[in-house]
Amino acid sequence: MPILMSSTTSKIVLTATRDYCLTMNSRTTTGVLTFHRRFTCSATGTPRLVPNPPDLIKWVRREGGFVHPSVRIAESGPCGLGLVASEEIPKGSELIALPEHIPLRFPVTESDNGDESYSNLINLARHVPEELWAMRLGLKLLQERAKTGSFWWPYISNLPETYTTPIFFSGDDIKNLQYAPLLYQVNKRCRFLLDFEKEVRREVEDVKLQNHPFGGQDVDASSLGWAMSAVSSRAFRLHGKALQNGNHGNVPMMLPLIDMCNHSFNPNAEIVQEQGSGNPTMLVVAGMNIKERSHMTLNYGCLNNDLFLLDYGFVVPSNPYDCIELKYDGGLFDAASMAAGVSNPNFSSPAPWQQQILSKLNLDGEQALLKVTLGGSEVVEGRLLAALRVLLTNEAEIVQKHDLNTLKSLSIEAPLGLSNESAVLRTLIALCVIALNHFPTKIMEDETLLKKDVSTSMELALQFRIQKKSVIIDVMRDLAKRLKLLSPNESLAS
Numbered sequence: 063m064p065i066l067m068s069s070t071t072s073k074i075v076l077t078a079t080r081d082y083c084l085t086m087n088s089r090t091t092t093g094v095l096t097f098h099r100r101f102t103c104s105a106t107g108t109p110r111l112v113p114n115p116p117d118l119i120k121w122v123r124r125e126g127g128f129v130h131p132s133v134r135i136a137e138s139g140p141c142g143l144g145l146v147a148s149e150e151i152p153k154g155s156e157l158i159a160l161p162e163h164i165p166l167r168f169p170v171t172e173s174d175n176g177d178e179s180y181s182n183l184i185n186l187a188r189h190v191p192e193e194l195w196a197m198r199l200g201l202k203l204l205q206e207r208a209k210t211g212s213f214w215w216p217y218i219s220n221l222p223e224t225y226t227t228p229i230f231f232s233g234d235d236i237k238n239l240q241y242a243p244l245l246y247q248v249n250k251r252c253r254f255l256l257d258f259e260k261e262v263r264r265e266v267e268d269v270k271l272q273n274h275p276f277g278g279q280d281v282d283a284s285s286l287g288w289a290m291s292a293v294s295s296r297a298f299r300l301h302g303k304a305l306q307n308g309n310h311g312n313v314p315m316m317l318p319l320i321d322m323c324n325h326s327f328n329p330n331a332e333i334v335q336e337q338g339s340g341n342p343t344m345l346v347v348a349g350m351n352i353k354e355r356s357h358m359t360l361n362y363g364c365l366n367n368d369l370f371l372l373d374y375g376f377v378v379p380s381n382p383y384d385c386i387e388l389k390y391d392g393g394l395f396d397a398a399s400m401a402a403g404v405s406n407p408n409f410s411s412p413a414p415w416q417q418q419i420l421s422k423l424n425l426d427g428e429q430a431l432l433k434v435t436l437g438g439s440e441v442v443e444g445r446l447l448a449a450l451r452v453l454l455t456n457e458a459e460i461v462q463k464h465d466l467n468t469l470k471s472l473s474i475e476a477p478l479g480l481s482n483e484s485a486v487l488r489t490l491i492a493l494c495v496i497a498l499n500h501f502p503t504k505i506m507e508d509e510t511l512l513k514k515d516v517s518t519s520m521e522l523a524l525q526f527r528i529q530k531k532s533v534i535i536d537v538m539r540d541l542a543k544r545l546k547l548l549s550p551n552e553s554l555a556s
């Protein structure tokens with residue numbers, strides 16, 4: 063788990079502690095993977111793998127799929143390409159239906175039927191940790207991309223040529239994210255890709271051309287990163303047969319054309335998986351009336367901006383699920399509490415009964431999960447709130463009267479009394495101030511930079527850190543309001 067904060071306030075780490083990050087430019091893929099078709103930019107604002115790729119809608123129809131006659135592929139502003147309604151489409155209409163053979167999945171059968179390139183691909187996939195599942199399917203994507211006459215070429219040639227995920231940022235722009243948990247994840251992915259590049263080269267070194275998983279072509283960290291980003295930004299996890307055990311579970315798959323839908327938390331379309339007696343079909347259905355010229359959207363998930371940027375390469379402004387991570391740390395919490403005017407806080411040396419509750423909250427002990435969050439729908443993570451309430455009181459008997467769920471709930475006002483709640487809210491606000499002050503720049507400075515002519519990755523880094531700081535400010539506002547309601551005559555400034 064990323065560790066955001068160390069033991070003293072002065073050592074709070076919101077920025078990266080280590081400096082090594084990999085800079086990859088997916089355009090270098092061109093030179094490394096010598097594909098059968100040359101890479102060039104398309105005429106659209108979102109360059110695809112080839113300038114004039116085959117018509118995806120026609121291909122889906124030819125392969126037995128259904129596409130509503132009013133569905134078109136069109137530019138969708140900063141989102142790249144998207145699906146647009148050429149006429150009003152009524153709620154409940156089927157928009158797209160894909161028969162089972164169209165989605166691109168990682169192969170699931172263990173038997174290779176004598177195809178060694180297949181078993182070599184499976185062997186490579188075994189080196190990929192489960193959390194990087196996108197890389198497994200990415201290997202299959204790379205295999206198909208390298209294959210002359212691949213069934214999926216009409217789909218693959220329509221994929222974006224480059225991605226804006228932070229593994230492709232320059233070292234400086236990774237640092238410009240200013241947020242340690244994300245820097246940690248980006249560095250981890252870059253490190254994995256560099257190591258995996260070596261692993262892949264080692265594995266295929268002596269493989270005969272006909273058994274080579276990528277048709278004899280060299281695969282480097284950039285091409286692996288391209289494939290991983292293509293999958294993480296487009297794949298859906300749907301019901302299907304899993305590789306690990308052959309059982310049915312959530313299986314990642316790429317859904318041609320359906321993956322042209324952009325994201326919205328209020329989508330007008332939804333995916334339905336039809337599991338009839340025959341082969342399963344992937345359906346997209348209009349969840350509401352879709353007006354002429356409107357874009358069709360799906361909800362990619364209730365994710366924070368770390369995941370949107372890491373996996374999809376964009377930042378959602380005012381994302382209600384965005385949050386910041388902190389490390390539950392006695393020294394830091396004592397410092398915040400003292401800054402908030404609480405005398406003798408004992409986060410560093412809790413009483414045995416308090417320690418017991420911390421263990422129940424999984425904030426103490428060997429398996430403790432010390433990462434806690436502020437922001438998102440909860441505003442203050444329940445475990446953190448309960449810990450503060452318990453550690454800022456000496457009254458064990460009053461605490462024992464409440465169950466943990468009550469102590470974890472912000473909507474249950476002052477369960478341990480007004481002065482306890484006031485100390486809790488003040489400590490949380492002080493934590494927010496500390497976290498905010500730790501960012502090397504202020505929102506206003508970021509906004510000024512954003513108005514300048516900056517690169518796409520710098521723009522994303524600026525948007526990302528502005529949103530993180532805004533989350534902290536929103537949490538502070540919310541807590542200050544609660545504090546005011548609690549003690550209307552007390553001024554927050556004190």
Ligand SMILES: C[S@@+](CC[C@H](N)C(=O)[O-])C[C@H]1O[C@@H](n2cnc3c(N)ncnc32)[C@H](O)[C@@H]1O
Nearest residue numbers: 108141142143295296321322323324325374376
């Ligand atoms: C599943 S694809 C959608 C099709 C894609 N726009 C294209 O041109 O191929 C997901 C990608 O679309 C873009 N995207 C989707 N929703 C977006 C949004 N709400 N804001 C910005 N970019 C978005 C991001 O680049 C993301 O990685």
